[in-house]
Amino acid sequence: MSMHYETELQDALDGRLDAPAQHDIEAHLAMCSSCRAAYEQLRWVKAALAPLSEAADLPSTLPARIQAALDREDGPANPPVRVARPPAWRGRWVAAVAAAALVIVGVTLLVRSGTTRQDVIVALADDFDTYRASGRVPKLATDDAERLRSFFTAAGLGFEVRVLDLSMMGYRVVGGSLETVAERDVAVLVYRSDRGRIVLCAMYLGNAAGAGGEVHEHAGIRFHLLRLAGRTAVVWQEGRVTCALVADGEPQEVLRLAIAKAMKA
Amino acid sequence: MTEAASKRARFEALAVPLMTPLFNGALRLTHDRRTAEDLVQDVYLRAYRTFDRFVEGTNARAWLFTILYSVFVNHYRRRRREPESLAPQDLESALARAQVEGPPTPETLPTHSEVETALADLPEVFRAAVVLVDLNDLSYEEAAATLGCKVGTVRSRLFRARKLLFSALTDHARKLGYVRRGVRSEDPT
Numbered sequence: 001m002s003m004h005y006e007t008e009l010q011d012a013l014d015g016r017l018d019a020p021a022q023h024d025i026e027a028h029l030a031m032c033s034s035c036r037a038a039y040e041q042l043r044w045v046k047a048a049l050a051p052l053s054e055a056a057d058l059p060s061t062l063p064a065r066i067q068a069a070l071d072r073e074d075g076p077a078n079p080p081v082r083v084a085r086p087p088a089w090r091g092r093w094v095a096a097v098a099a100a101a102l103v104i105v106g107v108t109l110l111v112r113s114g115t116t117r118q119d120v121i122v123a124l125a126d127d128f129d130t131y132r133a134s135g136r137v138p139k140l141a142t143d144d145a146e147r148l149r150s151f152f153t154a155a156g157l158g159f160e161v162r163v164l165d166l167s168m169m170g171y172r173v174v175g176g177s178l179e180t181v182a183e184r185d186v187a188v189l190v191y192r193s194d195r196g197r198i199v200l201c202a203m204y205l206g207n208a209a210g211a212g213g214e215v216h217e218h219a220g221i222r223f224h225l226l227r228l229a230g231r232t233a234v235v236w237q238e239g240r241v242t243c244a245l246v247a248d249g250e251p252q253e254v255l256r257l258a259i260a261k262a263m264k265a
Numbered sequence: 266m267t268e269a270a271s272k273r274a275r276f277e278a279l280a281v282p283l284m285t286p287l288f289n290g291a292l293r294l295t296h297d298r299r300t301a302e303d304l305v306q307d308v309y310l311r312a313y314r315t316f317d318r319f320v321e322g323t324n325a326r327a328w329l330f331t332i333l334y335s336v337f338v339n340h341y342r343r344r345r346r347e348p349e350s351l352a353p354q355d356l357e358s359a360l361a362r363a364q365v366e367g368p369p370t371p372e373t374l375p376t377h378s379e380v381e382t383a384l385a386d387l388p389e390v391f392r393a394a395v396v397l398v399d400l401n402d403l404s405y406e407e408a409a410a411t412l413g414c415k416v417g418t419v420r421s422r423l424f425r426a427r428k429l430l431f432s433a434l435t436d437h438a439r440k441l442g443y444v445r446r447g448v449r450s451e452d453p454t
Contacts, residue, residue, distance in 0.1 A: 053400040
């Protein structure tokens with residue numbers, strides 16, 4: 001069997017033949033054991049390679065590092081930040097996150113003078129607007145809850161991020177971002193509905209007691225409901241972690257959503 | 266939204282979801298995680314700078330892999346002394362071994378790490394064809410544009426790469442005792 005003919009077997013395997021040629025090859029394969037063996041070899045290799053295409057091996061710090069590089073590229077307003085590259089992996093992570101944090105905190109301080117706890121919620125409401133209006137994509141765009149948990153764990157937040165399942169309400173998670181707001185690391189999960197509506201869920205080390213707003217108590221948990229110019233934030237505490245949902249639905253609807261999810265904590 | 270912010274949002278929407286396949290591709294070219302990270306960061310910066318030239322509606326994955334391969338060849342490959350191809354006698358020997366053997370059964374598919382190792386051992390030009398076509402679903406035409414070669418060259422490299430992988434993986438399987446020689450017995454002809 002010539003090499004030329006063998007590559008035609010490969011064309012058949014890769015779906016590159018037109019219908020008559022594909023039919024001819026298939027008819028030949030039914031008759032010829034040696035060609036069928038050659039074809040099966042190619043198919044076996046292709047099957048062996050298939051799992052590699054799904055390998056999810058992204059270093060958790062790379063998105064933030066690239067984000068920081070793009071920020072530097074974008075911003076004459078942002079002072080250039082040199083990302084040091086010491087040999088140790090840990091050192092690289094610290095440098096990358098530090099660079100990203102410098103840029104983000106710098107921008108935050110330009111916009112706001114205060115760094116009180118409630119600023120986190122205000123910043124989340126701003127984030128909500130950009131996700132809703134511009135189709136902004138989270139830094140880690142995935143609907144894989146395990147990947148999102150790993151992403152946040154690797155970032156060294158100091159607590160485990162709970163990826164809430166909002167599918168019963170018609171929202172699915174589309175990704176997550178690590179934000180630095182008011183000098184805190186905030187894990188932000190982004191949910192979208194089929195109609196394009198957005199819900200943000202944020203978690204950070206803090207204390208919800210100072211969030212203000214209307215307080216609603218349910219099953220021993222105090223929920224703070226804040227109305228923010230057409231958006232609603234509901235804030236509550238789970239152990240050391242402050243949780244917040246931001247959405248643009250009816251305030252009571254957002255509150256019910258928070259109660260449903262907090263109860264399952 | 267400013268024009269710059271709009272560009273950034275459009276770029277991120279297009280390019281961020283492809284970061285994992287790009288990193289995996291970079292890792293398979295460089296064999297080193299740190300170098301692969303540097304390479305991918307370079308790719309994103311260069312892609313962002315030339316984003317105005319990207320034609321919306323075309324294959325973003327092919328576009329980014331073209332940048333990746335170009336940056337790799339021009340700035341990273343020089344750091345390694347890797348042969349681009351097998352010596353002719355080695356290639357013929359491997360192809361001849363594959364020629365006389367039927368495939369193992371599907372149940373004996375190699376493990377993920379065995380395939381990664383066999384892939385890593387391929388000459389770079391063959392490995393690149395596999396990474397683009399088999400692992401990233403690029404067409405032969407897109408892979409040819411990425412690699413800067415003819416479609417027929419991609420076809421030929423891919424064929425040889427698959428044969429070499431078959432040979433390498435079944436050599437390993439044979440050592441473990443679960444590959445037999447010859448065409449499968451259920452063959453009626």
